[in-house]
Every structure is written in C-alpha cells, then in structure tokens.
C-alpha cells in the first residue's frame with residue numbers, strides 16, 4: 001500500500017485540477033450506515049416502502065419514523081472522520097477543487113471543503129412540501145412526527161427520493177468537474193449507481209487519471225481506475241496527505 005500511496009501523492013503533486021467522487025464508504029467510519037450492500041439499510045427495509053417519494057406522500061408518519069431513527073439520529077451524532085479531514089486538507093493544500101458526493105450527511109462541509117456537489121441532496125436541510133420554506137434539520141422540532149412548517153405543511157428532507165430527478169445543476173456541475181479535472185479520486189464508492197456511475201467514466205474519457213481508494217475491488221478497478229489503493233478512506237488519505245507534504 002505504501003508504494004501506491006507515494007504514487008498517488010506524486011500524481012496529485014503533478015495534477016493541476018483535482019476532483020473527488022465520494023460515497024457511503026467514506027462515512028461509515030463516522031457511524032453513518034450505508035444503504036446498499038452488506039449490512040446496508042436496504043437489506044432490512046424495502047426502499048420502495050421507505051425511500052420512494054410516493055411512500056412519503058402516502059404515509060409521512062411511517063416514513064418519518066424511519067428517517068428519524070436511521071438518518072436524523074446517526075447524522076446528529078456524526079462527526080467528520082480522517083477520510084473527510086484528509087480531503088479537506090487536500091483542498092487546503094490547494095490540490096482538491098470539487099467534491100462530488102453521493103452522501104447526504106453534510107460531513108464534507110463540516111470538515112471544511114467549500115465546493116461540494118451533493119448529487120443526492122442533503123439531509124442537513126428540510127423543506128416544506130407546501131410553501132417550500134427551508135429549515136436546518138438540527139433545528140427542526142421532531143417531538144411530533146411528521147415535523148411541520150409554520151404554515152402547517154409537512155417537512156421533507158432535501159434529499160432525492162427514489163424516482164425523483166437529480167437536480168439539473170448538480171448534474172451539470174458534476175459533468176463539468178469531471179471534464180475539467182486531470183485527476184479524480186474515487187473514495188468509498190463502487191460507483192455502480194447511475195447516473196453518478198458516469199462521472200469517473202466522463203473524467204477518464206476526458207484524459208484524467210482515476211485513483212481509487214476502496215477497501216475492496218469494484219467494477220471500476222482495472223477498467224476505469226488507473227490503480228486501486230486498497231484500504232479505509234481515513235488511513236489511505238492520511239498517508240497521501242503526509243506524503244504530499246514531503247514532496
């Protein structure tokens with residue numbers, strides 16, 4: 001792993017424009033449960049019953065009970081881990097420009113990154129389904145479920161539910177970041193969920209190097225990625241930041 005960490009630091013040192021694509025794997029160390037895969041929420045809960053916009057419309061109490069337990073409570077407790085902090089340091093070092101994340105936990109911003117495209121929206125904000133007023137999630141009163149706006153409308157998280165469209169601006173900006181970068185870090189995601197899965201492909205087609213940081217091989221490995229640094233995001237990014245400081 002050491003050799004690859006040094007290689008990544010050298011590639012970062014040579015790159016002028018770096019972007020990162022992140023997914024659930026980077027937030028696991030902060031106690032945020034993943035949705036997909038082994039141990040994921042969707043093993044126990046049918047996403048069509050809890051994460052579909054129709055489900056929220058049909059039974060907001062049922063969906064909100066799960067949202068509080070599985071999202072609000074873990075997110076209220078979560079703090080950025082070494083993975084998030086590593087990416088924040090790469091921005092502070094003038095290397096990393098933009099993060100495209102599939103996560104909804106706001107932890108990249110909490111770590112200090114300033115340009116974060118939230119592909120699937122954010123749970124840090126709620127909005128009224130009637131008047132669209134926005135509320136910061138941590139200030140929302142959840143003593144009664146579902147939480148309501150001052151107008152009486154039901155609040156919904158500012159996330160993308162199943163069958164909702166990715167915001168056009170997030171799509172457009174992600175494509176732009178992927179096209180413009182000359183190195184893309186893919187961290188904690190196997191990038192199999194469309195349309196986010198297209199982002200490393202766009203970067204690769206535009207001539208960028210793709211450096212993958214994941215605990216195991218993914219469909220990107222040896223196809224889209226130039227190389228995989230196998231390990232946890234925090235451990236690997238700590239190593240890269242330290243190696244980059246020495247260059």
Ligand SMILES: [Zn+2]
Pocket residue numbers: 128129130131132133149150151152153
């Ligand atoms: Zn309202």
